[in-house]
Amino acid sequence: MILSINFSIRVFVxxxxxxICLAGRATTNDSLNIIAVLPVFNLSGKPAPLKDIRQSLINxxxxxxxxxxxxxxxEKFIVRHxxxxxxxxxxxxxxxxxxxxxxEAVLITFVELYSDISPPKIALTSRLVxxxxxxxxxxxxxxxxAGDDSPGLLExxxxxxxxTLLEKTVQHLSASLTGYLxxxxxxxxxxxxxxxxxxxxSYRSPVLDADRKYNVAVMPFLNLSDRKYAGEVTALHxxxxxxxxxNLTVIEPGQVRQALxxxxxxxxxxxxxxxxxxxxxxLDADIILTGKVLNYQDYQGLTGKPKVxxxxxxxxxxxxxxxxxxxxxxxxDEGVWFFDWGKVNTAHSLATEMVQLAVETIFR
Amino acid sequence: MTRWGNYINARxxxxxxxxxxLVACVTSSIPDNYHxxxxxxxALRTIAVMPFGNLTGxxxxxxxxxxxxxxxxxxxxxxxxxxxxxxxxxxSKVGVINPTAPSEEEIVKLAIIIKADALxxxxxxxYGQVRSGTTSANVISLxxxxxxxxxxxxxxxxxxxxGGISIWDRLFGGGGRPMNEITxxxxxxxxxxxxx
Numbered sequence: 263m264i265l266s267i268n269f270s271i272r273v274f275v276x277x278x279x280x281x282i283c284l285a286g287r288a289t290t291n292d293s294l295n296i297i298a299v300l301p302v303f304n305l306s307g308k309p310a311p312l313k314d315i316r317q318s319l320i321n322x323x324x325x326x327x328x329x330x331x332x333x334x335x336x337e338k339f340i341v342r343h344x345x346x347x348x349x350x351x352x353x354x355x356x357x358x359x360x361x362x363x364x365x366e367a368v369l370i371t372f373v374e375l376y377s378d379i380s381p382p383k384i385a386l387t388s389r390l391v392x393x394x395x396x397x398x399x400x401x402x403x404x405x406x407x408a409g410d411d412s413p414g415l416l417e418x419x420x421x422x423x424x425x426t427l428l429e430k431t432v433q434h435l436s437a438s439l440t441g442y443l444x445x446x447x448x449x450x451x452x453x454x455x456x457x458x459x460x461x462x463x464s465y466r467s468p469v470l471d472a473d474r475k476y477n478v479a480v481m482p483f484l485n486l487s488d489r490k491y492a493g494e495v496t497a498l499h500x501x502x503x504x505x506x507x508x509n510l511t512v513i514e515p516g517q518v519r520q521a522l523x524x525x526x527x528x529x530x531x532x533x534x535x536x537x538x539x540x541x542x543x544x545l546d547a548d549i550i551l552t553g554k555v556l557n558y559q560d561y562q563g564l565t566g567k568p569k570v571x572x573x574x575x576x577x578x579x580x581x582x583x584x585x586x587x588x589x590x591x592x593x594x595d596e597g598v599w600f601f602d603w604g605k606v607n608t609a610h611s612l613a614t615e616m617v618q619l620a621v622e623t624i625f626r
Numbered sequence: 627m628t629r630w631g632n633y634i635n636a637r638x639x640x641x642x643x644x645x646x647x648l649v650a651c652v653t654s655s656i657p658d659n660y661h662x663x664x665x666x667x668x669a670l671r672t673i674a675v676m677p678f679g680n681l682t683g684x685x686x687x688x689x690x691x692x693x694x695x696x697x698x699x700x701x702x703x704x705x706x707x708x709x710x711x712x713x714x715x716x717x718s719k720v721g722v723i724n725p726t727a728p729s730e731e732e733i734v735k736l737a738i739i740i741k742a743d744a745l746x747x748x749x750x751x752x753y754g755q756v757r758s759g760t761t762s763a764n765v766i767s768l769x770x771x772x773x774x775x776x777x778x779x780x781x782x783x784x785x786x787x788x789g790g791i792s793i794w795d796r797l798f799g800g801g802g803r804p805m806n807e808i809t810x811x812x813x814x815x816x817x818x819x820x821x822x
Contacts, residue, residue, distance in 0.1 A: 463697050463698055463810070464701055465697070465700040465701045465703065486686045486690060486693075530711075530714050531677075531710045531711055531713070531714035532709055532710040532711030533709070533711040534711040534712045534714065535709070535711075535712045536715060537715075538711075552711070554689075554693050556686075556690050556694075557806075571806060573696075573697050577709065583706065584707070584709055587696075588697070589693070589697040591806040593804070
């Protein structure tokens with residue numbers, strides 16, 4: 263009897279210890295002690311509850327056991343360094359973050375779409391950038407959700423409350439980040455783009471070597487659409503997809519912006535070869551990605567369809583030539599025949615799939 | 627004999643008359659492209675596409691069509707296309723007064739700076755929706771020309787029009803084909819006229 267009780271206690275203790283280890287692995291990361299969550303950058307072109315979104319993110323991260331830099335220290339740092347641009351960090355800011363606040367990474371979040379008209383639509387993109395001497399993108403993902411993505415039978419699953427949808431979006435982002443921090447693969451990276459969003463207009467030069475590693479600098483896209491900030495949004499989609507490619511290391515966009523400002527490069531109609539030379543040498547880049555956004559359109563309410571159109575090209579350092587060019591234009595209801603099955607409801611989700619397919623053609 | 631003769635005459639003359647009437651209705655087709663017979667197009671390696679003239683109400687039409695054309699031309703694999711940013715730098719450096727219609731001197735200077743063998747200029751004549759009564763549909767109409775650096779001559783011109791209101795649109799509505807689709811169709815048509 264005593265033997266049996268001892269055995270049960272031992273098993274219980276072992277199981278309890280294993281559970282604690284697993285929980286610790288899932289919620290904390292030894293390499294990232296403190297994360298600074300920067301104020302949310304609004305790329306939607308319309309008013310959005312930025313403070314609520316940020317607070318929701320912070321609450322969720324804290325509940326997952328992440329150590330977030332306190333508000334007071336962050337605010338003091340922002341004031342001290344007159345940090346006005348919060349869409350990226352350059353080397354000097356990254357170093358100062360590490361030295362002065364102890365934060366080992368900075369979380370940069372963008373609101374791409376916020377519509378509270380029923381059914382609501384939200385699109386968020388987040389990027390985790392390391393601090394210190396060489397800021398590097400550690401993790402990045404984006405999510406675009408609409409209240410009518412999965413309305414279910416008799417629309418019982420239709421989400422009409424924007425706060426509920428925001429919670430769902432934040433939950434996805436936080437799950438992806440904690441997945442990354444615990445050493446797992448982020449859920450968003452596993453999604454596959456549908457072939458219907460492939461484009462026929464593309465060019466690839468034999469100069470691109472599939473066995474080589476390249477440093478890529480992504481320039482802001484020239485915006486020819488009616489949507490404000492569509493150029494920045496499309497560039498972010500490319501940053502997000504390019505960094506998943508094993509041959510490519512994407513330079514933090516904050517550093518690219520700083521280099522363009524320092525060299526006073528103005529791109530009226532895309533980057534010139536002289537401008538590209540300067541960027542290559544300043545950022546130690548091997549290829550530059552640039553392009554134009556022809557269309558980036560969301561819709562509000564129940565009826566409508568998102569439209570996305572862009573062209574992109576890569577300029578290589580040694581050959582000083584275009585080594586890859588791609589053009590794509592699609593609408594969210596392509597290939598949809600019955601009851602909106604398979605319809606894409608946000609330009610974010612459509613652009614994600616289109617850009618993923620575009621990036622796949624670079625080394626193919 | 628007379629009755630048989632009349633019958634034969636009617637069998638010959640009626641179809642003949644019909645044929646003549648049909649032939650009379652045929653309009654002569656004017657070719658919408660020109661290739662300089664003395665030009666060796668295979669010698670062209672690098673081409674610069676100048677900003678297109680825009681005669682439409684859509685301010686971005688020229689840039690949109692130019693961008694689609696440049697990607698399609700590059701995708702053809704036949705020639706290398708100078709990046710738009712480099713063309714803009716050349717235009718600014720040479721001080722081209724009207725980039726949509728450069729002068730001979732400007733063409734030579736520009737081609738030397740951006741290392742292009744030829745320049746393509748163009749005009750967008752129609753871009754967007756056209757209406758006829760209650761029916762509407764998208765239409766695009768453009769014409770392009772290529773000017774060679776050495777000879778300073780126009781060596782190729784072509785035009786294309788796609789979209790517009792079809793019988794189907796008149797009967798069933800629907801707004802015609804999407805703008806992007808007809809733009810691609812018009813550009814494919816123009817590129818086919820360049821190479822074939």
